[in-house]
Amino acid sequence: MTETTSMQLVPTLSEEELRLIDAEIAHVPYRSAVAIDALKIVQQHRGWVSDESIKAIASYLDMSADELDGIATFYNLIFRRPVGDKVILLCNSISCWIKGCDGLQQKITEQLGVQFGETTSDNRYTLLPVTCLGACDKAPVMMVGEELHEDVAESSIVRILGGSTEP
Template sequence: MRIVSDKMPKVDVASILTAEEIAAIHEFMHHYPHPRAASLDALKIVQKRNGWVDDAQVNAIANILNVPMTDMDGVATFFNRIYRQPVGRHVILICDSVACYLTGYEALAAELKAQLGIDYGQTTADKRFTLLPICCLGNCDKGPAVLINEDTYGPVQPEEVAQLLELYA
């Protein structure tokens, strides 16, 4: 269990984030009337480098935006597309909404798990894929649907899984 405090320890931000990340965060801060409004943008900027955001990076962002660490951690853990632990090079999100469930989600999920050899929340041994459920992809008319990185697919049939995975070598 992580314990997060409201006390924001001052950190050497430059030793945690790159100069480019710091500059990009400052640029986003100027787009909003309050720096804290740039929280999600800042997390996305930092996540882009290595695929996830660790506690030190969240603290560094909190320092830049001058917001309490608990607030920044709240944003980082609320959004399901901000990853707080390492993920594979390609993140597969499979929609488990009612619409996708009714159009074949269970068979598609079983095939993805079988092909990848992992369950939800796990990453393949070669660090190529992480498989996660998501409550809705907004692609209800094309269920069952998956999102791989930023690419949406649907409807996806179980027999198409191997060919789909090959696109992400």
């Protein structure tokens, strides 16, 4: 498939997104094998993956939109709704729960004025629960953007969030 043809079939994917997806396709035996990579590429460029993007990616990878949506919704780091500039992933696994993640969530809510699944009005932060961040020995843990914070205390939330006072 030529680039011109693929852009006609998938007008919602940018040339850069198509180039990056094609680079991944070059390393696999079939197109749908790069589904997760393609989702990550589109999210990196757009901040999230819309229904229109799911359809475009699925068409380009020769798979159904439902199949790709199933993959996208399985992975908690593929965002299917718009998110803030930084996503706060607060671990609520059993280890973090025992060590006080509920108190952390309450402190974040007080500071930013958002509940799980919500984005601050200035679009700076989105607060999301996550089942595990893989650092149970350092519970409670949270990620802010790409930065992992371990042994988080309620008193450190203001520092971690850079003094944000959204409400």
